[in-house]
Amino acid sequence: MNKIGVAIVDDQNLFRQSLAMLINSVDELNLLNDSAGGREFLDALPALKDSVDVAIIDMDMPGMNGIELNKALHEQYPNIRVIVLSVHVNEALITKMVNAGAASYLAKNCDKDELVLAINTVYKTGFYFNNQALNAIRNSANHKSNSNSLLSHLQISLTKRERQILELICKEYNNAEIADQLFLSVRTVEGHRNNLISKTNCRNTAGLVLFAIKFGLFEIPF
Structure with a gap:
């Protein structure tokens, strides 16, 4: 079975290291890189030879935030599917990131099973939206529409x-x-x-x- 190549980009060291241990504990996942920032990750990508399938990125990072990194990945590495994992889960930001090409948006307090499900689903279908994200998208659509x-x-x-x-x-x-x-x-x-x-x-x-x-x-x- 081909493993899903995963990368993590998060400036919080303990969280990133814990997430790396989680990814390494799942048989179908292969952790290829963990970076403390967007620029560090982009610099590392050429050596990974297009093997990253899914990148799990934070929103708040010094130097290059999640919005900027998502944009850069979409332009330079469109085959990498981005899962945003953030403490910020307001509807406007979720919709903004999906509009900008993110394949999924999860809260940092989601559980392990949902994160693994999101990675597998994003790899399989190109997106994963839980009820929170779907509500954000629906409410955004309703807000922009009329009767x-x-x-x-x-x-x-x-x-x-x-x-x-x-x-x-x-x-x-x-x-x-x-x-x-x-x-x-x-x-x-x-x-x-x-x-x-x-x-x-x-x-x-x-x-x-x-x-x-x-x-x-x-x-x-x-």
């Missing part, structure tokens, strides 16, 4: 197939699972996913989920 349907403001046209695929993406299906569900090839699903990202001007799969919720194309199950 009229947001669909009336949708400036792009999605085909029936694209809507089917978008709904399955939101339900955390990966490309292979979507292909099985719709009797398509994985390559065809990948093409539709890429077209959706291009059409909607989203940064990644997490952005597609935010887009679908914002425009009422996917109802959050509660």
